[in-house]
Amino acid sequence: MMYMHYCKRCHRVYMLNGHKQTCPKCRETITELKLSYMDYVSMNQEARAQLNICCADEEQLQKLSTTYRMYKYSKWYKDLQKQVPQPAIIA
Numbered sequence: 540m541m542y543m544h545y546c547k548r549c550h551r552v553y554m555l556n557g558h559k560q561t562c563p564k565c566r567e568t569i570t571e572l573k574l575s576y577m578d579y580v581s582m583n584q585e586a587r588a589q590l591n592i593c594c595a596d597e598e599q600l601q602k603l604s605t606t607y608r609m610y611k612y613s614k615w616y617k618d619l620q621k622q623v624p625q626p627a628i629i630a
Contacts, residue, residue: 541576544569545594545604552591554579570594573605 544553546562546569553563554576562569574590582590593599 543572543574543576543579545572545600546570547595547600550591550595552579552587552594570600570604571606572603574603 541554541556542558544555544559544562545551546553546565546567548565548567549562551564552572553559553569555563558571560568572594579587579590590603594603
């Protein structure tokens with residue numbers, strides 16, 4: 540499934556499969572947008588340019604963004620957990 544993301548460093552909207560966490564160009568953290576893929580592809584060039592302007596503003600970006608709530612079940616998160624040593628729980 541395709542999801543819309545915004546990179547603050549590149550000032551660019553990306554259509555990426557899955558809930559990606561890093562920019563494919565600069566590898567910085569990206570923001571997942573509430574905007575659906577179908578809504579984005581139906582936008583004209585002027586509307587897409589306006590979206591970029593809105594995303595560049597931190598306050599507006601927060602309103603346009605969403606948090607993927609199931610990330611703990613995603614492959615990238617599980618792989619990350621394997622790399623980071625887990626603290627021992629002493630009962």
